Amino acid sequence: MSRKMKNTKNYSIPGFLFGSVSCGIKNRKDDLAIIYAEQPATAAAIFTTNRLKAAPVLLGMDRIKKGVCQALLLNSGHANAMTGSEGEKAAKATTLAIARNLKIPPSLVIPSSTGLIGGKFPAEKITKALPRLVSTLSPGGAKKAAGAIITTDKFVKIASRKIKIGGKTGTVRAIGKGAGMINPNMATMLCFVLTDVKISKSFAAKTLREAAGTSFNRIIVDGEMSTNDSVFLLSSGAAENKTISSASPDGRRFSKAVSEVCFDIAQMIVQDGEGATKVARIEVEGAKNVADADKAARAVGNSLLVKCALFGEDPNFGRIASAAGASGVKFNPAKLDIWIDKLKVVSRGKETQNAEKKAAKLMKKSEFTIKIRFSEGKAKAFVLASDLSLDYVRLNSEYRS
Amino acid sequence: MSRKMKNTKNYSIPGFLFGSVSCGIKNRKDDLAIIYAEQPATAAAIFTTNRLKAAPVLLGMDRIKKGVCQALLLNSGHANAMTGSEGEKAAKATTLAIARNLKIPPSLVIPSSTGLIGGKFPAEKITKALPRLVSTLSPGGAKKAAGAIITTDKFVKIASRKIKIGGKTGTVRAIGKGAGMINPNMATMLCFVLTDVKISKSFAAKTLREAAGTSFNRIIVDGEMSTNDSVFLLSSGAAENKTISSASPDGRRFSKAVSEVCFDIAQMIVQDGEGATKVARIEVEGAKNVADADKAARAVGNSLLVKCALFGEDPNFGRIASAAGASGVKFNPAKLDIWIDKLKVVSRGKETQNAEKKAAKLMKKSEFTIKIRFSEGKAKAFVLASDLSLDYVRLNSEYRS
Numbered sequence: 081m082s083r084k085m086k087n088t089k090n091y092s093i094p095g096f097l098f099g100s101v102s103c104g105i106k107n108r109k110d111d112l113a114i115i116y117a118e119q120p121a122t123a124a125a126i127f128t129t130n131r132l133k134a135a136p137v138l139l140g141m142d143r144i145k146k147g148v149c150q151a152l153l154l155n156s157g158h159a160n161a162m163t164g165s166e167g168e169k170a171a172k173a174t175t176l177a178i179a180r181n182l183k184i185p186p187s188l189v190i191p192s193s194t195g196l197i198g199g200k201f202p203a204e205k206i207t208k209a210l211p212r213l214v215s216t217l218s219p220g221g222a223k224k225a226a227g228a229i230i231t232t233d234k235f236v237k238i239a240s241r242k243i244k245i246g247g248k249t250g251t252v253r254a255i256g257k258g259a260g261m262i263n264p265n266m267a268t269m270l271c272f273v274l275t276d277v278k279i280s281k282s283f284a285a286k287t288l289r290e291a292a293g294t295s296f297n298r299i300i301v302d303g304e305m306s307t308n309d310s311v312f313l314l315s316s317g318a319a320e321n322k323t324i325s326s327a328s329p330d331g332r333r334f335s336k337a338v339s340e341v342c343f344d345i346a347q348m349i350v351q352d353g354e355g356a357t358k359v360a361r362i363e364v365e366g367a368k369n370v371a372d373a374d375k376a377a378r379a380v381g382n383s384l385l386v387k388c389a390l391f392g393e394d395p396n397f398g399r400i401a402s403a404a405g406a407s408g409v410k411f412n413p414a415k416l417d418i419w420i421d422k423l424k425v426v427s428r429g430k431e432t433q434n435a436e437k438k439a440a441k442l443m444k445k446s447e448f449t450i451k452i453r454f455s456e457g458k459a460k461a462f463v464l465a466s467d468l469s470l471d472y473v474r475l476n477s478e479y480r481s
Numbered sequence: 482m483s484r485k486m487k488n489t490k491n492y493s494i495p496g497f498l499f500g501s502v503s504c505g506i507k508n509r510k511d512d513l514a515i516i517y518a519e520q521p522a523t524a525a526a527i528f529t530t531n532r533l534k535a536a537p538v539l540l541g542m543d544r545i546k547k548g549v550c551q552a553l554l555l556n557s558g559h560a561n562a563m564t565g566s567e568g569e570k571a572a573k574a575t576t577l578a579i580a581r582n583l584k585i586p587p588s589l590v591i592p593s594s595t596g597l598i599g600g601k602f603p604a605e606k607i608t609k610a611l612p613r614l615v616s617t618l619s620p621g622g623a624k625k626a627a628g629a630i631i632t633t634d635k636f637v638k639i640a641s642r643k644i645k646i647g648g649k650t651g652t653v654r655a656i657g658k659g660a661g662m663i664n665p666n667m668a669t670m671l672c673f674v675l676t677d678v679k680i681s682k683s684f685a686a687k688t689l690r691e692a693a694g695t696s697f698n699r700i701i702v703d704g705e706m707s708t709n710d711s712v713f714l715l716s717s718g719a720a721e722n723k724t725i726s727s728a729s730p731d732g733r734r735f736s737k738a739v740s741e742v743c744f745d746i747a748q749m750i751v752q753d754g755e756g757a758t759k760v761a762r763i764e765v766e767g768a769k770n771v772a773d774a775d776k777a778a779r780a781v782g783n784s785l786l787v788k789c790a791l792f793g794e795d796p797n798f799g800r801i802a803s804a805a806g807a808s809g810v811k812f813n814p815a816k817l818d819i820w821i822d823k824l825k826v827v828s829r830g831k832e833t834q835n836a837e838k839k840a841a842k843l844m845k846k847s848e849f850t851i852k853i854r855f856s857e858g859k860a861k862a863f864v865l866a867s868d869l870s871l872d873y874v875r876l877n878s879e880y881r882s
Contacts, residue, residue: 129807130803130806130807131805131806131807131810131811131812131814132802132803132805132806132814132817132830133814161799161803162798162799162802162814162827162830162831162832163831164815164829164830164831196799197799197800197802197803198798198799198831198832199832302785302786303783303784303785304784304785304786304803304804304807305803305806305807306803307799307803307806382704383704383705384703384704384705384785384869384873384877385703385705385877388873388874388877388878389877389878391874391878392877392878392879394878394879397563397599398562398563398597398598398599398708399598401533401563401598402531402533402562402598402705402706402707402708403705404532404533405531405532405533405706405708406530406531406532406705406706409532410532411532413532413533413534413563414565416533426563428565429533429563429565430563430564430565430599431563431599431600468785468874468878469874469878470871470874470875470878472785472789472874473789473792473869473870473871473873473874474871476785476786476789476790476793477789477790477792477793477795477869477870477871478793478795
């Protein structure tokens with residue numbers, strides 16, 4: 081995985097076309113994109129659990145039920161959230177309009193929006209730009225489309241794997257966006273996993289759920305949950321392999337590739353977290369059960385004081401231990417061990433001697449691991465967390481323009 | 482309640498003496514204090530639920546069981562947390578030493594420490610200073626003692642009420658400290674409620690529990706929980722009223738006074754929150770039950786994006802609604818109403834027209850209310866929350882000196 085994408089790569093995936101234009105929601109920048117499957121694609125999706133679901137999420141939840149999708153109509157600059165019944169009408173209207181342009185049923189189109197919450201959704205601007213958008217459709221437009229859905233992201237996020245399926249080579253690519261934020265004028269997390277590998281609907285849903293569990297559900301920038309978070313998996317089936325419907329060797333290879341591209345995108349989102357200067361992998365092991373391990377890892381990753389210590393490159397082990405202690409997980413403090421990378425900094429509940437100076441050096445790196453070990457059992461879990469920087473506060477306290 | 486304490490006030494409470502000195506944990510500043518009851522006082526306490534309890538908390542939890550306490554030995558500059566069995570020995574040794582000085586049983590002494598987590602607890606410095614500390618004991622030393630327990634607090638926190646109990650006048654005073662932080666080099670929350678009103682042990686415990694529920698358990702600076710948080714209620718009984726043991730009219734007046742001084746101290750802690758520039762009272766009403774109301778209020782008060790919006794004086798209603806939506810509480814978004822003070826800014830899930838400009842003005846005040854109304858039931862709850870400022874990150878990311 082590299083942050084820098086080679087310009088020569090076109091990121092094509094057999095069976096898919098991509099388009100993008102500026103429709104005027106954001107000033108002159110591309111803000112409207114389409115992912116189009118030449119044939120109806122097998123599809124699965126996961127959406128935000130926020131009670132305040134944006135209009136496109138509500139429509140997408142309904143339309144994905146059939147397990148088929150042919151076009152994803154994407155816009156940045158406006159989230160179409162907190163827009164009431166008008167927003168819902170607008171989401172429907174724009175998908176109807178693109179369906180007409182593409183000559184496909186509107187039920188096979190799912191919209192996805194990201195940007196400002198509230199205000200009037202600029203449906204007219206989008207509708208007006210659709211013929212132009214359709215005219216840009218090409219197999220090589222993935223990267224440009226990825227650029228049209230970013231908001232405050234500092235870089236475009238694409239991850240890819242090639243896999244052998246039967247005698248054929250299949251492609252799994254993910255296009256993501258997000259700087260870990262949820263909110264007005266900021267990125268919300270979206271990810272579109274596209275493949276030419278033929279899979280069944282139920283296998284698509286299972287694979288995506290598992291991949292999200294080890295990627296997007298493991299990252300913490302600011303503990304916020306969007307009104308628009310959505311992750312899609314679409315299969316064009318153009319690889320013409322025998323349809324995968326179970327965890328056969330082919331199925332396992334495919335699921336692994338999906339998990340890996342999702343993890344890559346998730347990691348890029350944390351790296352690109354608003355104001356983030358550090359990514360800490362927080363591992364908890366020796367917990368009584370996975371729920372405990374998970375709870376403790378999340379508590380440490382969400383701790384404001386830990387995040388400030390990460391930003392300050394301050395080996396403040398008391399904060400890490402205290403956040404774990406406040407997580408609600410039961411453990412014996414006298415058996416608590418903590419490591420920064422391979423350096424043991426807390427042993428049996430007490431700071432190890434002379435660890436501080438060495439740990440401070442390790443924390444100067446942009447990525448490192450904080451490992452916390454209880455001695456209560458064998459369960460483990462991890463999260464990827466960014467730090468809390470001055471720029472985070474600056475970016476999010478400035479008045480919306 | 483006023484932030485400024487009159488210097489002429491001595492804050493005496495019949496039956497109690499106060500002392501304070503510098504013992505050298507902090508440079509030259511007073512860092513050691515004692516609250517001494519001339520007779521063994523009826524006592525109750527509440528301690529942090531963090532798994533990593535500091536040594537003085539562990540000792541205090543044990544000693545408070547009898548419901549009697551005669552001396553509180555307080556120090557700032559070192560929390561005596563993550564100090565292992567050595568720390569526990571040190572906590573015992575210092576209380577034994579002060580007991581000898583005061584000629585009382587060590588079981589009637591409870592220590593309370595605040596400051597740096599980890600490192601060696603400076604028991605010798607404390608023990609050495611005890612004769613000097615005892616020599617400063619006086620009825621009028623409360624304010625000076627309050628000054629010795631603050632750490633990063635910008636102001637000393639004392640709150641008082643006079644009440645009529647039978648034909649007599651009773652005093653309830655609270656001495657608090659805290660800037661909402663939990664951690665190395667920072668304030669942890671401590672509060673000592675002192676009264677001359679005679680009360681039973683069980684009534685003391687009940688009154689304190691209820692008071693904490695509407696004060697210290699309602700404030701959010703950074704969602705962190707200390708290893709040292711402790712709240713005490715001590716009654717000298719010097720008012721010589723008939724012992725209160727139930728919610729009689731006298732009992733209710735007394736409980737109200739305790740709740741009020743605790744709320745005053747809690748409010749001062751939020752106002753003094755690290756880097757805080759705003760205090761928002763976040764009210765949730767119309768919830769299905771109190772647990773839901775509480776959960777939603779806490780989610781909004783803990784939201785980094787809401788806190789950044791408070792700091793930026795940005796009427797970003799989407800963030801408030803989204804945080805409530807992400808809280809896990811079930812409600813109908815189409816019936817969500819939000820107010821800033823008396824200005825309705827969200828009506829039935831949508832921003833009200835022209836509210837933004839007026840709301841921006843209201844948010845320039847240092848204190849205001851955010852009211853969120855579900856239409857699911859009649860339950861309500863509130864929290865007091867500070868904002869997230871650049872100074873918070875600055876203060877907490879700088880390397881410990």
